[in-house]
Amino acid sequence: MTLYQDLSERLKEHIELGFYKPGDKLPSVRQLSHEHGVSISTVQEAYRQLEQEILVEARPKSGYFVMPKQRVDNLPNVSRPPQRPLEVSQWEEVFNLLMIGDNKKGVQLQHAMPDMTTPTLKPLLKTLADLSKQKPELGLGYGDLRGSEELRTQLCRLGVASGCQLHPDDLVVTSGCQEALSVCLRAVTDPGDIIAIESPSFYGSMQAIKAANLKAMEIPTHADTGISLEALELALDQWPIKAILVTPTCNNPLGYTMSDDKKERLYRLAQSYDIAIIEDDIYGDIAYQFPRPRSIKSFDEDGRVLLCSSFSKTVAPGIRVGWIAPGRYRDKVTHIKYVSSSMCPTLPQLAIAQFIRLGGYDKHIRTMRQRYEKQRDHMLSAIKRYLPSNTRVSFPDGGFILWVELDKDIDSMKLVEQCRKEGVGFAPGPLFSATGKYRHCFRINFSEQGMEQRESAIKILASVLLQFKSLS
Amino acid sequence: MTLYQDLSERLKEHIELGFYKPGDKLPSVRQLSHEHGVSISTVQEAYRQLEQEILVEARPKSGYFVMPKQRVDNLPNVSRPPQRPLEVSQWEEVFNLLMIGDNKKGVQLQHAMPDMTTPTLKPLLKTLADLSKQKPELGLGYGDLRGSEELRTQLCRLGVASGCQLHPDDLVVTSGCQEALSVCLRAVTDPGDIIAIESPSFYGSMQAIKAANLKAMEIPTHADTGISLEALELALDQWPIKAILVTPTCNNPLGYTMSDDKKERLYRLAQSYDIAIIEDDIYGDIAYQFPRPRSIKSFDEDGRVLLCSSFSKTVAPGIRVGWIAPGRYRDKVTHIKYVSSSMCPTLPQLAIAQFIRLGGYDKHIRTMRQRYEKQRDHMLSAIKRYLPSNTRVSFPDGGFILWVELDKDIDSMKLVEQCRKEGVGFAPGPLFSATGKYRHCFRINFSEQGMEQRESAIKILASVLLQFKSLS
Missing domain, CATH: 3.90.1150.10 (Aspartate Aminotransferase, domain 1)
Structure with a gap:
């Protein structure tokens, strides 16, 4: 590592540790040169590096400042979607997007797509390769319809972080979150029913609404606090909405996380209208805050929340391991999961279970x-x-x-x-x-x-x- | 190998080669003893062995006879199901069956479940282990929504054996045949529609009918020739049937294969009523006759046949690789496949493609x-x-x-x-x-x-x- 790289790394660390906050002025070139015993041009090179990384900005005649985080x-x-339930369109556009290969x-x-080049995935890949070689027979037969018990046990452990007390019998493993969402939608509705959703919303869940012959009621949504509960309540008054489908933690596409308080109020609202909540928590584990935010499911007293998730965003989509905590809808969910694609492959489930158990996932x-x-x-x-x-x-x-x-x-x-x-x-x-x-x-x-x-x-x-x- | 085992193997070979037909009298103990230069008791032991394997039967005072094959x-x-469309029940019973582990x-x-202990699966298992180790990144990302092109190309090759001229673009890979059937049912119907099926019929497809809010019209079915076309035609006259779902080759559970002629007549019937045929061909490749029987799809002139299959019966269910040749319903099928479980994992597809390409599958x-x-x-x-x-x-x-x-x-x-x-x-x-x-x-x-x-x-x-x- 050269002198200037070394210096820029140290400065970066200081920024990341919060010694310098966004907007703070950083030490002058002369000062750093003196402190670290390096030449002026080395410091300048270090700052150029940080500018390149857009961590600092140079203000003419004022020096270097930490780039602001908050925007x-x-x-x-706040979005202003149409005020009535509508059929979902846009399949052709979604199809065109899906057909673009990542190669x-x-x-x-x-x-x-998550970053899948990280070395922290290596233990998982090794387990997958080892299982494939040492226990190929596990890849051949049918497993448990609800998913491998080992995995379901580990999923309960993960659930604790989001405030949920789950039992392995409360879970159904699926082929990714897309299957989880599709199955849940079909489990809580009849054809023609209306589903309330955030707007904008993930295209995969909207296309699942379309395929299940349902209508989508898009609800105004704030880019920082999520779905408008006021607008949702108005909609619930006005239309026979059957369920609410939301992504309240690290929303796709808006990125917000609803506060715990708002999550609970959303749950109470669903309770007072006696409808189900389908909670897409697929990004929940990669919230930047630690410990991760609570899920709506963690407020669930009467089993009306169906939590859907998967390892597609946290680990890799090709693993195709998702799950549902279906609450009171377990039997219906199990039925629809069975007809949807029967059992899930066993090896990826066991590999993920081991990845969690041995601490690799954390x-x-x-x-x-x-x-x-x-x-x-x-x-x-x-x-x-x-x-x-x-x-x-x-x-x-x-x-x-x-x-x-x-x-x-x-x-x-x-x-x-x-x-x-x-x-x-x-x-x-x-x-x-x-x-x-x-x-x-x-x-x-x-x-x-x-x-x-x-x-x-x-x-x-x-x-x-x-x-x-x-x-x- | 002992003397008696050697003799019984020879006799078995002669029976299998057809030198002795079912019902034929076999050489006497004395005669064999003389011919093969072995003791009487050795011949008796050999016959006992064949009796044990239920290849021959001893008739008192008459000698040994080849067991009849034809029964x-x-x-x-012929089945006599109710003469009207009905909702599918029996989920609880199916669930209980599915929950019995094979361990x-x-x-x-x-x-x-097929026999998965056979050494002929070894090349496939090796490829799976090798891919897992050498190209783990292939297991991480999303593949093509329609399935790997390499696999679809090989599936077209397999299709030739059943009389089909397919193009890779005509195929959609699924998570087993269960997903294929579910997707096709949803692609060709609206909720409340009626589907004509054989009776008895595979419970997985019937439960998919139930989950898609459809009604099943069970049609009388012969144990040797399959669904009664006369009864089917009557039903088509009487009810607004939207599609026919059949397993015409190595039927589950009855085992019959409909003749080519009858398959074509079934196709013509669907054509004259302008309805779709969903053809479950999951056992087609393990028909005992060689070359394997034609599929209904091979008679398809106007894309109304949706062929569903998978490697679950021919190779192993845990592989979870199925496919659809959806004909004119391709776009709808692709949509429903996407919402059902998004893309299928890539590695098993590539392993199967190689297994076929290198002759291991044949x-x-x-x-x-x-x-x-x-x-x-x-x-x-x-x-x-x-x-x-x-x-x-x-x-x-x-x-x-x-x-x-x-x-x-x-x-x-x-x-x-x-x-x-x-x-x-x-x-x-x-x-x-x-x-x-x-x-x-x-x-x-x-x-x-x-x-x-x-x-x-x-x-x-x-x-x-x-x-x-x-x-x-």
Whole structure:
């Protein structure tokens, strides 16, 4: 490590440890040169490095300052979806997104894919390889319909962190969270029923609503506090809503985590209208705060909350291990899980169970939590630096996706198309609405490790945006 | 190998090669002793061995005879289900069956599990272990929503054997055949629609009908020729049936294969009523005849046949690799597959693709086909020997399950319960009816390699039946 790298690492550490807070002035070049016994140019090089990483900014004639983390001033506006239940459209757009392989060249930030290059996944991969070699017969037969008991036991252990007291018999393992959500939707509804959802909302759950012959009632949602309980209550008064489907912790795509208090109030509201809550907790374990936030399920007194999750965002989507804590709907959920895809493969379940049991999962999560938080700050800085000043952007409390709101007259479908030609991929806004709203928004993933790549993606986006402006 | 074993092996070979046909008298003990230069007692021991394997029978004062294969005289009667569409019941009974682990002691013949101890699976297991070790990253990311292209290419190759000309783009890979069936049902129907099915029928597809809010119209079905086209046509005239779901090749549970001619007539019938056919071909590749029978899909001119299959019966259910050739319903099928469980894991798909490509699959199938046919004959002989003479039993053309029809007043639910206490498991008849018919029937698996175990299971069944008789 060279002298300047060494210095920039130390400064970075000090910023991360909070010795210098966002907005603080950092020591002058001269001062650092003196303190560390290095040349002026070494210090300058170190600061250039930190600027590059968008951790500090140089203010002319004032020196270097820690980049601000908070961008509360330009969060996306509260959403204003249509005030009635509607059929979900946008499948063709979702399909086009899904069909983009991640092996394409360029910077593909359209899928909510976690960083899977981290060495903290190695113990899991080794277990998978070992099991495959040493106990291949486990990969052949049917396992327990509800999932491997070893895994369900470990899932109960994880549940404690979110405030849940679960028993292995309370759980049903699924083929990822997508199956969990689909199964739960079918378990608590009849065809034609209405489901209340956040707006914007994850396209996978909305398409599941469509496929189950349900209607979606999009509820206004704040980018920092989540679904509007006032608007939800009005909707509950007005329409025969059968269930509420929310992602209250590290929301996809908005990134917020609802407060414990609000989670409990949402639960009480569901209780007073006697309806079910389907809680998508897929990003819950990679909230940046530790211990992780409580789930709505942790307030559940009467089994009306169906918690859905998986290891697709915390570990890797290809593992295809998800689960449901279905509460009072267990029997119906088990039935629909059976018809949906029968038993889940045993080996990945056992490998994950061991990964949790031996502490590998906790270690991995700890690493990813810190990494993603840093990458969020970097991405926010890059957006602030390169995108137009009226750009609004979410401030996620966890996970690795940002929601960006552009000028009203920008069409993100066209923007995506143009950016794709330049090798940059992200997910256009209309996919996150049942009815194709959010045309001027997009979701972008920042899990990719390469800081330069992420920054170059934003630069390309900015230059394409400039072309758009000059055309209009 | 001892002298008597050597002799019995030779005799067995002659029987299998057809030198001696079922019912033929075999050479006398004296004659064989002379021909082979062995003692009388050696020949007697050899014959005892063949009797044990139920290949020959000793008739007092007449000598030894080859056991008959054909039992056409006592096939189960044509079924007579209720003449109207009905909701599917029996979930609790199916659930109880599914919850019986295969790791229980005794002889568990309730699940339609293939023989997974065969060495012909070794190349596949090796590939799986190698991929897991050498390319673990393939197990982490999302693959193609429609399934790995390598696998889809190999599936097209397999399709040729059943008379189908498919293109990789015509296929959607699923998480086993259960997902394939569920997805197809949802793709071709709206809630409340009616589906025509064989009777008896696989409980998994019936439960999928239930979960999709559909009604089942059970059609009378012959144990040797399959669904009655006359009865089906009457039903099509009388009810607004939306699709026909059939397993025309190595039917579960009846074992028959419909003739090519009848398959084509069924297709024409669907064409004239302009409805879809969902064809479950899961056992198709382990038909005993070679080349394997054609599928209904092979007659498809206008894309109305949705072929569903998987490697769960031919290779191993734990692999969870199934597929759909959805014809004109491809877009809807892709949508529902996506919401059902998103992408399928990549590694098992690649391993299976390689298994097919390098010839391992063909070799494996060839072995299993011959093995299962022998085991069928043995099981039929054991049933003939030990169960009451009025027992009716199917004569499967492939696969590894038998359907047994007992005296009308035998309750198979109680019989199963009693046999379970004695360590023998099989599947009671009512699970195979939408409305709990076939109480005096059961399905039994004969894939298990241990001949003695299978025979002991039948003996125990016989002794429990005797107790039942004495009680009534």
